[in-house]
Amino acid sequence: MTRRETGVLAPDRRRALLEAAAAEFAEAGYERASLNRIIRGQGMSKSSFYHYFDSKEALFDAVIGDIGGSLVKALDLPEAAELASGDFWGRVEELTDRLALAGTEHPAFAALAKLFYLPDAPASLGETRGRIDAWIDRALEAGRAVGAVDDELPVSLQRHLVGAVLWAMDEWSIAHMDALGEDELRQVAVAQMEALRRLLAPGSAGEATGASQRDGSTM
DSSP states (O other): OOOOBOSOOOHHHHHHHHHHHHHHHHHHOTTTOOHHHHHHHTTOOHHHHHHHBSSHHHHHHHHHHHHHHHHHHHHTOOOGGGGGSSOHHHHHHHHHHHHHHHHHHOHHHHHHHHHTTOTTOOTTHHHHHHHHHHHHHHHHHHHHHTTSSOOSSOHHHHHHHHHHHHHHHHHHHHHTGGGOOHHHHHHHHHHHHHHHHHHHSTTHHHHHHHHHHHTTOOO
16 A cells, blocks of 8 residues: 655644644554544644545554654664664663653653554554664674673574563553653663663573572572
C-alpha cells in the first residue's frame, strides 16, 4: 500500500494533529482509532485532512516519524559508534535513564511508546523497529570494540537478548506509567542496566555461575 502525504500542513497545526492522533491510536488501538474524532478535534474537515494525508495509515506513519524524531532529539541520541568513546556503560546508563523519564516530560512521547505494542499496528511499524535493532547492533559492536561487551556470543544473539530485556521492561513500564512515579521509573531504568550488564559484560556469565554454585543453587 502506498502511504503518502499529499500537502504541507503548517508546523503548529501539524504538530497538534499528530499529537492528537498519537493519543487516539494509543488509547483505541490502530483499527479502532477514529479518524473522524481526530480531525474533528482539530477543527478539520475530511476533505481538508485528505489534502494532507491520503489515509489513516499515512497519518500513523507521520506520527511515528515526527514524534519519534522529536524523541531522538530530546534524548540527544548519539551515533552508536560514539559509545566507544569514554565510559561505554556510563553513557548507556544515561541514555536509558533519559528514555525512562521521557514519557513523563511530554505526553506525546508516552503515547508514541504505546504504539510499538499495539497488536494491530500497521506493518510499516516493523521498519522502525528494524532501525532500532540496527542501532542496537552498532552499539553492541562499539561495546565489543572497547572490551565493554563480551565478544564470545554472536552480535545477533546479543541483540535478541537485549531486545528481550528492553522491550519487555519498556512494555511493562508503559502499561503502568500512570501509576509509577519518577523515582519508580528510575528504578526500572536501573534494573534494565543491571540486567544488560549481567547479559553482556565480559565475565558476567562466569561470575553468575560461580555465585550460583557458591549458593548451592543451579542455573
